[in-house]
Amino acid sequence: MKTHPLVPRRCLLMLLLACTVTSACDDDPPARTPDYAELKKHVERELLLSMKQDEVRGVSLALVEGDEVVWSQGFGLADAEAGLPATAQTVYGLGSVAKVFTASAVMRLVEEKRATLDQPIEEVIPGFSMEARFPSAPITLRTLLMHHAGIPEQVGGAYSPRAHTLEERVASLRGVHRVWPVGSIHAYSNTGFVIAGRAVETASGSDFDTFLRQHVFAPLRMEHSAFRVTPDIGPRLAKGYGAMPLELMPPHWLRSEGPAGGMYSSAEDLGRFVRMLLNEGEQVLRPESLQELWREQNAGHPLDVGTRSGITWYLHDLPLEGGGTVRMVEHDGSDFQFNAIIALIPEHRLGVVVLSNTSSAGSLVNSLARDVLARALKVKTGKAVAAVSGLPTVQPEAPSPEVLGQWEGLYATDVGPMVIQAQGDTLKGLAGDTVLDLVPHQRGFFRAMLGDSPLWLSFQKSGSEALLLGHSARQGVGLLGTRIDPAPMPESWRARLGPYAVAPGAARELLDQAVLSEVGGLLVLTYTGPLYGGAPVTVVLDPMTGDLAAVAGRGRHRGDVVRFEQTSEGAWLHLKGVRLARVPTASAGHDL
Incomplete structure (x- = not known):
């Protein structure tokens, strides 16, 4: 699911009449209705060329201005083999865009005073427990929703023979180590949103899916949106196209991780959600809840370089030609086959949704959303977003x-x-x-x-x-x-060097092989698995105690705890909630 986010990847004007009596308005010039016809022609022409060049199967989008969806359309194919065209009603997997719905559910509970953003999570989820190797402030819903809770990004169980409930997923975290003290750094965590989803259940007394359906989907008439494939959604669901072979796809993982990335929806339905956001949360949230969602929560944090985070939403100031900026809030998402983004310019009541059924379309989806928003802003207000390369304009210089x-x-x-x-x-x-x-x-x-x-x-x-x-x-x-500056490898780990793998007969995992080695006197771990596209991931470990070591460094993918276990059945390595068995073989050290 990410990038994080954004890592950042890549509208008809409401006529607000000042009076209702015609005679009282005789001297006022008529309001101008923005004309998006040229925008549509340009975007369609450029998008179809990009889709062909990048081999993107299908794209659907919706453009919202105020309380009107002014453009919704599909391009390409929802199912290439069947020749089924993509439309505004085509349903896609949303990946991490699901997180903004989880945040909306939490804010609804905060409004109803059934939870607060800053109370310890143990007060919301009775019995919640994780291991910690450091003192820390309490985990809260706020820190979970802004990726500041120090929770591992991902844990095991992807290839479970059935979907796990959120209660089971959270219970499985007992014994799993947190990665950072609360508030240390923005470290993207899908697991953190699983915990937040479970908090929605315990605070509301309802299961997560039902709460979203009753309090978000139904009021907005989002009839083809859910956290599972329902009979209504199935016939509209786009066929996904990705690099991972279908036989390797984890069948129930997204269902088990629903609040983090298991939602399905269409451009038509998401247009209704965006319309709610642009109209002060009507029917779903209060205006002050939206303000808190979009308020910068990590201003001045020394390690969150380049990341401005609200509650779940990511914040950007787009430079304008002639000076000044305009605020954009967004969240994108991807999974093994789909890409999605919701992006808004709240102050001008503009929003866009872009969805695709091709895993490699992330850059196109994000760029398209930003381009459509920028062009819509120009049409509506005359303000043009400045073209900025983002790269330094500097000359070579020889420092001391x-x-x-x-x-x-x-x-x-x-x-x-x-x-x-x-x-x-x-x-x-x-x-x-x-x-x-x-x-x-x-x-x-x-x-x-x-x-x-x-x-x-x-x-x-x-x-x-x-x-x-x-x-x-x-x-x-x-x-x-x-x-x-990790500690040298202790002698106690030397006998543990070598390969590890999922035990014969055990369920597959997204991380299924690992090798412990000595490199330049340091303890190094290399692991592979379907989640990583077959490419090896290499990290340096910082030994802590006899059986524990932590992935050295700060940020996403770092801070995870590796635990060695010796039992009568053999030697085991625990990482990201996955238990790997020792594979007997010779090992050797080498230099960095």
């Missing part, structure tokens, strides 16, 4: 050896462990077999080439932390990694 030397060290990054070394008047980044020449530029930027593509990096100090930042045209700045 002392400046370069302060960034040397081992970093835990999104691409695995990376050694940063000063060599002459440049830095070198060594990540596995990849060598990056980091050429210093003005204002502390470094430029490297990854194949034919430029890669812009910078470094930043945050207290005792050294941060490695990435800069991209689409996503702006983001945290790529942090410098780490």
